[in-house]
Amino acid sequence: MGIRVHRPYIIAEKDDHRFIWLGLDEAEAERGILTNQYLIVDKNEGLLIDPGGQYVFERIYRNVSEFIEPENIKAVFFSHQDPDVVGSLIMISDFFPNAEIYVSKLWTRFLPHLGVIEGVVMKEIPDEGTDIIVGKTSLKAIPAHYLHSPGNFSLYDPKVKVLFSGDIGAAVFPEGTWYLFVDDFKTHVKYMEGFHKRYIPTKRALDIWLNKIKELDINIIAPQHGAIFAEKNVKKFLDWLRNLDNVGLDSI
Ligand SMILES: [Fe+2]
Ligand SMILES: [Fe+2]
Numbered sequence: 001m002g003i004r005v006h007r008p009y010i011i012a013e014k015d016d017h018r019f020i021w022l023g024l025d026e027a028e029a030e031r032g033i034l035t036n037q038y039l040i041v042d043k044n045e046g047l048l049i050d051p052g053g054q055y056v057f058e059r060i061y062r063n064v065s066e067f068i069e070p071e072n073i074k075a076v077f078f079s080h081q082d083p084d085v086v087g088s089l090i091m092i093s094d095f096f097p098n099a100e101i102y103v104s105k106l107w108t109r110f111l112p113h114l115g116v117i118e119g120v121v122m123k124e125i126p127d128e129g130t131d132i133i134v135g136k137t138s139l140k141a142i143p144a145h146y147l148h149s150p151g152n153f154s155l156y157d158p159k160v161k162v163l164f165s166g167d168i169g170a171a172v173f174p175e176g177t178w179y180l181f182v183d184d185f186k187t188h189v190k191y192m193e194g195f196h197k198r199y200i201p202t203k204r205a206l207d208i209w210l211n212k213i214k215e216l217d218i219n220i221i222a223p224q225h226g227a228i229f230a231e232k233n234v235k236k237f238l239d240w241l242r243n244l245d246n247v248g249l250d251s252i
């Protein structure tokens with residue numbers, strides 16, 4: 001089976017609001033871990049989620065442009081500071097000139113090291129989280145600290161009940177395997193275990209996050225790597241996290 005290019009896909013929509021997965025070129029796997037990027041469009045405004053490194057930027061820009069004028073991207077949400085999340089920052093100000101950057105207050109001082117980011121408006125997300133308004137929808141940046149970054153957020157979209165979970169739920173596919181939605185949960189667990197046991201420092205961080213999202217009405221959990229959990233797999237995934245042990249330092 002050859003390398004495939006996948007078109008963007010609307011994972012949820014209601015009225016004039018869409019939550020879009022921004023496609024993939026499987027050849028990207030040769031250059032780094034595969035990443036998912038997402039776009040939320042509400043009426044005429046857009047928010048881009050974890051746009052990623054420079055080599056995926058062309059695909060992102062092209063696919064975003066199918067759904068919204070680039071100048072109507074109002075905000076970019078960075079879940080944390082990793083290169084696979086923030087790597088294309090210096091291009092964002094040129095290609096999405098009206099986008100304000102939302103990132104944990106822990107990381108705003110570090111991002112200028114990526115290069116000249118003149119004219120970029122940084123919005124520091126406080127530890128307790130914040131609301132980000134796009135069109136008529138108020139998105140919720142929810143604390144997910146130490147999962148795996150110490151200044152880390154998930155993003156909940158109440159309009160279509162989608163939770164972007166960042167690196168929580170990350171999976172690494174073996175060569176030749178890829179799918180957008182989790183089907184066989186049992187097999188998928190094997191692709192998630194390695195990341196969750198090594199990159200997450202302690203189970204306590206997971207317990208705090210699980211407690212925080214407990215009251216949310218969630219139809220879909222969309223992670224930054226791997227596959228999307230929908231319907232019955234949302235509960236299976238959260239149950240799996242709840243029962244995970246020997247995470248990070250807990251295993252030493
Ligand atoms: Fe990360
Ligand atoms: Fe990541």
